[in-house]
Amino acid sequence: MAETRQTRQQHKKKKSSNEDESSLLDATTDKKKKLKQLDDFIEGVLQEAGEEFLEEFKQVEGQ
């Protein structure tokens, strides 16, 4: 009986550990995906003019 209970506990622990690892993996994958989207966005901005933007973006002194 004790052995069965122990086996059951081991199964439960293993299953819970697997679930944690799986969630962690999902979170990591999700984060990687978001960072990729960010990098793509940055790439888009960098492909736009650099000097021309800086020349065009002029303001008058405020307060």
Next chain:
Amino acid sequence: MQERIIGTECEYALFHQLLSLPADARRETDKLRGGTLIENLKKMSALLVCALTAMDVPAAGEFLGNGGRFYIDRGSHPEYATPECRNVEDLIAHEKAGDTLVQKLVEAARLIMEQNGIPGKLHAFKNNLDPHGNTYGSHENYLITPKAMEEIRKIIPFLLTRQIFTGAGKLAGSASRAARGQDCLPFSVSQRADFIDTVFNDRATETRGIINTRKREITRRDENIRLHVILGDSNMSEYALELKVGTTALILRVLEEDGLHMVPMFSKPVDALKAISHYPPSVHEVDGRSGGYTALDVQFIYLEKAQRFFASHAASPAEKAALNLWERTLVGLKNFKISYRTGVIEDDPDGLRRKLDWVIKLWLLNRAREKKALDWSDPHLLHLDFRYHDLDPQTGLFLRCATLELVDRVIEEDKVCLALTDPPPDTRAWMRGKIIREASRKNVDVIVENWESIKIVAKGDDSGRHHPFERQKRLINGLKADLTDPFERCNTALLAKVSRFIERCDA
């Protein structure tokens, strides 16, 4: 003062972008534009005012149905001033609502431009400088006691060192890079520090002080005074905004109730302000003490004084939250490791890259540099720096990080949406907003003369007959509502009087 009235004003930069047009069309547009920079900016800002009317935003002149104020300030900068707020959470919601409103106006203005054949695309930026050395401000207002104003010098070291968590960051220009030398990071923590010239000044242009004294209320003796701080950076990060206003409110309370004794006064405060911006671990002389102090040292001293004060004085939940946030952030800054030679963030165990504008920006710039092997002096990197502050969610870098949940939020979007239309419920802004909204589309004109006074007059007779004393007749037949107490939540009797007057005029 445990409850305090606070508010912020933010000047935005309008950018009429022609980059997206083919080169020959741009040449043509430049010819057609014809006017000077200020003339073009005036035209663009006028489009925003048209958009406000076209969108039917409840307003009485510059004052809005949510109790705030939108107008075109010096240099044709659209400016949004929040309504009076009684707590930091409301303040954050209303400042972010201001950003949202300005972006909505820009989008409406783009449609007007399209309909009128005006080429290019309009953008609004929430920052404090352009690439040509021009600055514009982000100002804070705190209602304080007259006694605190007499001793306000004691918070100067706090104000000039808080940039280590409130700074919006900027890449140094070429001249500044040359001055710093090759082994020093060409990145500053603060956008505004370089434009501050003195500690106190009554001017907000040319010679700027950390504290602006011109707008102090001087008419009412023994009544509270508005402290006007103009050295702050415009914050995209809600976390940084919460810190900026929350910690300043804490220190003001300690000053008012305990005197804030033995604070480290910098021997050369303005020099220290700029040096800390260029190199945060820089060490500075303090009057009457041996050894030098860094900005972080000074912040820990103020934090300790605040903690000691609140150990024996009741703190509101908001004050407790601000104190905790302040402590966590300073500990995070202590643990934060950066190479000032390469600009690389070496360790960030407390995730400041999700919280503080200058750290987020530096992290983004480093990311771009690594991917594209860019030098710090590359103009594309400077372009990225400015795009951080673009309020358009399609093109703005900070807002893209927010969409991707790569930065921390401190307030729910619902609260920001509500702040677009509703004033804070617990200051005189509520009455102002209510009167403006109630009078909207009725047969009355609401004249909001200032933050304290509203006049409601029947609309003029538009039958074509002109009465020689029409104006006087309207003013005599008007109703004046005085909102002199900023803490007054709702004056039921006054509101009833206003409603009856509006109904009579509308009948």
